[in-house]
Amino acid sequence: xxxxxxxxxxxxxxxxxxxxxxxxxxxxxxxxxxxxxxxxxxxxxxxxxxxxxxxxxxxxxxxxxxxxxxxxxxxxxxxxxxxxxxxxxxxxxxxxxxxxxxxxxxxxxxxxxxxxxxxxxxxxxxxxxxxxxxxxxxxxxxxxxxxxxxxxxxxxxxxxxxxxxxxxxxxxxxxxxxxxxxxxxxxxxxxxxxxxxxxxxxxxxxxxxxxxxxxxxxxxxxxxxxxxxxxxxxxxxxxxxxxxxxxxxxxxxxxxxxxxxxxxxxxxxxxxxxxx
Amino acid sequence: xxxxxxxxxxxxxxxxxxxxxxxxxxxxxxxxxxxxxxxxxxxxxxxxxxxxxxxxxxxxxxxxxxxxxxxxxxxxxxxxxxxxxxxxxxxxxxxxxxxxxxxxxxxxxxxxxxxxxxxxxxxxxxxxxxxxxxxxxxxxxxxxxxxxxxxxxxxxxxxxxxxxxxxxxxxxxxxxxxxxxxxxxxxxxxxxxxxxxxxxxxxxxxxxxxxxxxxxxxxxxxxxxxxxxxxxxxxxxxxxxxxxxxxxxxxxxxxxxxxxxxxxxxxxxxxxxxxxxxxxxxxxxxxxxxx
Numbered sequence: 001x002x003x004x005x006x007x008x009x010x011x012x013x014x015x016x017x018x019x020x021x022x023x024x025x026x027x028x029x030x031x032x033x034x035x036x037x038x039x040x041x042x043x044x045x046x047x048x049x050x051x052x053x054x055x056x057x058x059x060x061x062x063x064x065x066x067x068x069x070x071x072x073x074x075x076x077x078x079x080x081x082x083x084x085x086x087x088x089x090x091x092x093x094x095x096x097x098x099x100x101x102x103x104x105x106x107x108x109x110x111x112x113x114x115x116x117x118x119x120x121x122x123x124x125x126x127x128x129x130x131x132x133x134x135x136x137x138x139x140x141x142x143x144x145x146x147x148x149x150x151x152x153x154x155x156x157x158x159x160x161x162x163x164x165x166x167x168x169x170x171x172x173x174x175x176x177x178x179x180x181x182x183x184x185x186x187x188x189x190x191x192x193x194x195x196x197x198x199x200x201x202x203x204x205x206x207x208x209x210x211x212x213x214x215x216x217x218x219x220x221x222x223x224x225x226x227x228x229x230x231x232x233x234x235x236x237x238x239x240x241x242x243x244x245x246x247x248x249x250x251x252x253x254x255x256x257x258x259x260x261x262x263x264x265x266x267x268x269x270x271x272x273x274x275x276x
Numbered sequence: 277x278x279x280x281x282x283x284x285x286x287x288x289x290x291x292x293x294x295x296x297x298x299x300x301x302x303x304x305x306x307x308x309x310x311x312x313x314x315x316x317x318x319x320x321x322x323x324x325x326x327x328x329x330x331x332x333x334x335x336x337x338x339x340x341x342x343x344x345x346x347x348x349x350x351x352x353x354x355x356x357x358x359x360x361x362x363x364x365x366x367x368x369x370x371x372x373x374x375x376x377x378x379x380x381x382x383x384x385x386x387x388x389x390x391x392x393x394x395x396x397x398x399x400x401x402x403x404x405x406x407x408x409x410x411x412x413x414x415x416x417x418x419x420x421x422x423x424x425x426x427x428x429x430x431x432x433x434x435x436x437x438x439x440x441x442x443x444x445x446x447x448x449x450x451x452x453x454x455x456x457x458x459x460x461x462x463x464x465x466x467x468x469x470x471x472x473x474x475x476x477x478x479x480x481x482x483x484x485x486x487x488x489x490x491x492x493x494x495x496x497x498x499x500x501x502x503x504x505x506x507x508x509x510x511x512x513x514x515x516x517x518x519x520x521x522x523x524x525x526x527x528x529x530x531x532x533x534x535x536x537x538x539x540x541x542x543x544x545x546x547x548x549x550x551x552x553x554x555x556x557x558x559x560x561x562x563x564x565x566x567x
Contacts, residue, residue: 081465081467090462096459098480098481098483139557
């Protein structure tokens with residue numbers, strides 16, 4: 001399953017990101033490195049503002065890093081985007097309101113120039129996979145947030161991407177729906193054998209969905225801790241009752257907030273704002 | 277430069293506000309025609325109309341108002357019957373002028389909006405001219421247009437086009453820019469071409485704005501054509517109004533006005549109907565189905 005790091009997986013090497021606005025220079029990311037072998041599942045977790053979404057958006061070729069390199073399947077994000085080897089799912093379950101669910105799911109295939117019959121077949125297959133069968137002819141505004149998010153995932157799957165980049169895909173959903181979708185995503189991941197990079201702020205979601213969890217800390221954003229989750233890919237709801245799950249949970253919580261009892265570094269003056 | 281664009285933005289705002297004011301719900305008779313439901317919505321204004329007509333008729337019969345100032349409804353109905361063929365022929369001419377101008381003007385406005393969207397240079401150079409053109413009192417220029425284009429339909433169509441293209445340009449440009457950032461990002465990650473972005477996102481996103489412009493110009497196009505006919509014409513509703521007016525045949529003048537009103541309302545109704553057909557997502561009930 002796993003191959004040589006960086007050869008065909010997701011690779012982030014010493015990536016830095018600096019924003020300049022006039023005189024003010026903000027360091028968003030500094031020295032971030034992470035290797036995710038193909039077929040593996042990884043999560044980026046951290047408080048808001050730690051740059052985890054920026055890291056994902058670098059891999060999706062939406063922003064370019066100011067230093068370091070990012071590789072998607074051994075090529076640059078721009079090349080990967082042109083070859084459509086990755087799919088991005090965002091928190092907002094971006095839908096075109098004027099398209100019915102079927103047409104929304106077909107969007108990627110339509111852009112890629114796949115013919116109509118094949119488009120419909122593959123879209124229906126993906127809709128069935130995410131459990132939205134029967135809602136093909138509904139408009140997005142007629143569906144709940146959870147169902148729209150399933151549709152967004154279906155759309156991402158139609159192009160059979162090698163890499164799934166998900167930016168807090170379940171962040172806007174309630175806890176119950178979120179957990180249900182977590183396990184459905186696990187089933188889908190096994191069926192498609194895609195590589196996953198998930199950005200989340202939920203510790204349990206990160207453990208459920210990952211082989212590797214990278215903890216990020218803010219100002220400047222960096223990867224401060226990496227935890228390997230040894231659950232393999234055969235996962236069921238019972239994993240939550242495994243004592244090991246609790247151990248991972250507390251390890252991650254400490255990595256995020258510092259050890260219990262230690263003063264939590266809240267509201268420290270930002271060292272990242274420096275004059276150029 | 278920033279100052280200039282500030283003025284442009286203000287221009288947009290004012291025109292949009294006009295669009296909002298005129299974007300009222302469809303008239304009752306249309307709902308009846310579409311759904312055959314909400315009969316009350318049709319009956320209530322109809323009852324008011326009957327009361328007004330009866331009051332009007334008795335006012336005229338009482339002799340308090342000269343028939344020259346205000347002819348009675350029955351006299352107008354009589355004019356309809358007597359001059360029906362004339363009125364219909366004139367209405368046909370005016371409708372052709374108004375609708376030709378409507379179609380051409382709206383196409384011109386939309387094409388310009390697309391051009392402005394993709395070419396900053398064209399926006400900077402042509403937009404101020406388009407705004408200046410809008411400020412020209414085109415009706416006052418009509419005599420010159422008639423010298424240039426002759427006495428036929430061409431100058432009327434030109435005036436109509438001229439009045440129609442600007443609301444479309446302003447609204448369409450705003451609509452095309454209304455595309456959601458998230459959606460544009462999605463299209464970007466899918467490596468969509470600019471043409472695909474235009475076709476799949478920007479154009480559908482502009483539909484509500486485009487229909488606002490169409491609703492404004494559906495009635496305005498008839499006003500434009502009729503006013504242009506006043507200046508010089510040998511047929512059309514505007515011509516008949518001038519002719520009958522000079523002969524003091526007031527019932528006929530009013531009959532001509534009413535027929536023009538009826539046709540432009542019908543065109544407005546068609547636009548509303550088309551919007552419901554073209555953009556069903558705007559009218560669907562927003563009631564989420566739960567998981």
